[in-house]
Amino acid sequence: MTDFQPISFVDTDAERIERELLLDYQKAIGQALFPGDPRRHFLLQMVPALVALRNSINYTGNSNLLPFAFGSILDALGDRFNVPRLLESSAQVTIRFSLSTIQTSAITIPVGTRVTPDGVLYFATVSTYTINPGETFGDVLAMAMVGGEQYNGFVPGQIRLLVDPIPYVASVVNLDISHGGTDAETDDAYRERQRLAPASFSVAGPRNAYVFWAKSADVGITDVAVTSPGPGIINIYPLLENGALPNKDVLDKVEEAVKDDTRRPLTDLVTVLAPEEATYEISLTYYISSEQSAKEAAIRSAIEGSDGAIYQYEAWQSSKLGRAITPDYLISRLYVAGAYRVVLTVPTYTPLEEFKIAKRIGDLSITYGGLI
Numbered sequence: 001m002t003d004f005q006p007i008s009f010v011d012t013d014a015e016r017i018e019r020e021l022l023l024d025y026q027k028a029i030g031q032a033l034f035p036g037d038p039r040r041h042f043l044l045q046m047v048p049a050l051v052a053l054r055n056s057i058n059y060t061g062n063s064n065l066l067p068f069a070f071g072s073i074l075d076a077l078g079d080r081f082n083v084p085r086l087l088e089s090s091a092q093v094t095i096r097f098s099l100s101t102i103q104t105s106a107i108t109i110p111v112g113t114r115v116t117p118d119g120v121l122y123f124a125t126v127s128t129y130t131i132n133p134g135e136t137f138g139d140v141l142a143m144a145m146v147g148g149e150q151y152n153g154f155v156p157g158q159i160r161l162l163v164d165p166i167p168y169v170a171s172v173v174n175l176d177i178s179h180g181g182t183d184a185e186t187d188d189a190y191r192e193r194q195r196l197a198p199a200s201f202s203v204a205g206p207r208n209a210y211v212f213w214a215k216s217a218d219v220g221i222t223d224v225a226v227t228s229p230g231p232g233i234i235n236i237y238p239l240l241e242n243g244a245l246p247n248k249d250v251l252d253k254v255e256e257a258v259k260d261d262t263r264r265p266l267t268d269l270v271t272v273l274a275p276e277e278a279t280y281e282i283s284l285t286y287y288i289s290s291e292q293s294a295k296e297a298a299i300r301s302a303i304e305g306s307d308g309a310i311y312q313y314e315a316w317q318s319s320k321l322g323r324a325i326t327p328d329y330l331i332s333r334l335y336v337a338g339a340y341r342v343v344l345t346v347p348t349y350t351p352l353e354e355f356k357i358a359k360r361i362g363d364l365s366i367t368y369g370g371l372i
Contacts, residue, residue: 107130108166227354279360
């Protein structure tokens, strides 16, 4: 989106407000207000309040414009285009309920039976399940009780606490990694979808229409590439947060969203694909100025730490489809972090096609050359 500057609906310059206030009052009463006049002091005390009021007017006015809207105001603007904010979704995981011993009668696992990995985050079964006589366990799908990414990533065996006891059930354990949980759409992502919304009104096949419907399919999608390698052939490549490639569930969601006959020309053959990875390595030597010797440890941490310049570069490089592998940006991040000299071996500048995503492979080869 183009960088917009906030609009000044009303003047907030304190000197001009003060001058206009005094002139208007003097004109109204037909007298001059000299320094020391109590009425002049009273009017001057009003100036800060008037400036604050006018700033509030400008803030409110800009909050009703798409580039500056936020929260519930942004939600209200979305109603104009029938574009609601994408809500959070719940993670899912398969839970195995194991019996203490074989039973002669059926054991029922009620819907809503809760399990937890830590007593803080809870999953609940989505359906009633019956362990038949002679069986010793049953596998049941469970969903996080609230949406959010914090429910993702529990590895097999990590969810093992049964909250709602069931007779003869001796243990529970998750069989797969919990996945699919997403947070609600951020203001920035929602604002971008609203900007794309007018393109979705057409069924003539504009690029931004496919981008809009693809982004609307899943809140985790942050970027979309649309290509047409031939007449009537459309390939769509969604990218997830943090440069993650979409799994089959996400690809299916996007395919369902863009293949609706009211959203695409009937002559378009639409295929949804995972982006292709373009790999690169990082090998460099950096030096710190001897003038910064007192900050040596802090600078090294700012460069090589878990959230340092190297990490920031990798995150930036993989956050957008078609972004060329750009070593200059890596060097600039290193200088910002405090490096004095950088000798970079790889990567080299490499343009990428719009459906590709840059991913680092192999071990980092980062050498600290010392103070110079």
